[in-house]
Amino acid sequence: MAIIIKNQEQIEGIRKSSKLAGQTLQIIGEYVKEGVTTEYLDNIIKEYIADHGAIAAPLNYNGFPKSSCISPNNIICHGIPSKDIILKPADIVNIDITTILDGYFGDTSKMFTIGDISDEVQNLIDVTKHCLNLGIQQVKPKNSFGNIGYFIGNYAQSKGFSVVYEFCGHGVGLKFHEEPQVDHLARKNSGAEMKPGMIFTIEPMINQGKSKVVIDKNDGWTATTIDNKLSAQYEHTILVTPTGFEVLTDVIGEY
């Protein structure tokens, strides 16, 4: 199996789906506040995506029971939206949206905060966002995938944080998860070479404490930190262009 090079028609389809995923992540921000449940947010996400002619990809994906992943505090990723998880002041939460529009996938996530958070916690979030940015800056033809993880890993560790290595970014577009696996911790100049038309995610998960992941035995999904310290994550879907990159899920003109 090789890394798919998307054609113009596929790129256009994935661009549209990615825009919708990015827009969904934008509008959900209005609803993220103290006292709401993560299930309530998931329902809004599900309806917004359906209202725009698309499907939320997580629902029933390998048995996942909800339409988005919502991961507060010590949950690294794959948090299952629940009526029992109520957002409270000083929480941090990652919301991860994946859309299927006309058969094409777009995947993006970001952090939200509830009320005031400490400078220390804000720093974790800022460093994680910068890790994604550093990874994106490595995207250009002929560069190696390993350089994404090389620069992310160095930066996160220089700030005293650890990088989750048990979950990775991934090729995306025709399917939810395609080749290659995009490591967020890697050796310089290792791995496959980027080529125009490749589309993949970069989605670093950065921890305050240990990097190790624990999967909930009961639900089989929820991935938490082993020490229950905080974890943050940002994700974009990125196209390799002839000259560099296009961030397909960027709807606010950050890139």
Ligand code: MF3
């Ligand atoms: N959106 C996640 C990712 O970035 C994958 C979630 S799989 C699910 O790859 F089943 F939990 F939805």
Ligand code: CO
């Ligand atoms: Co992803």
Ligand code: CO
């Ligand atoms: Co995602």
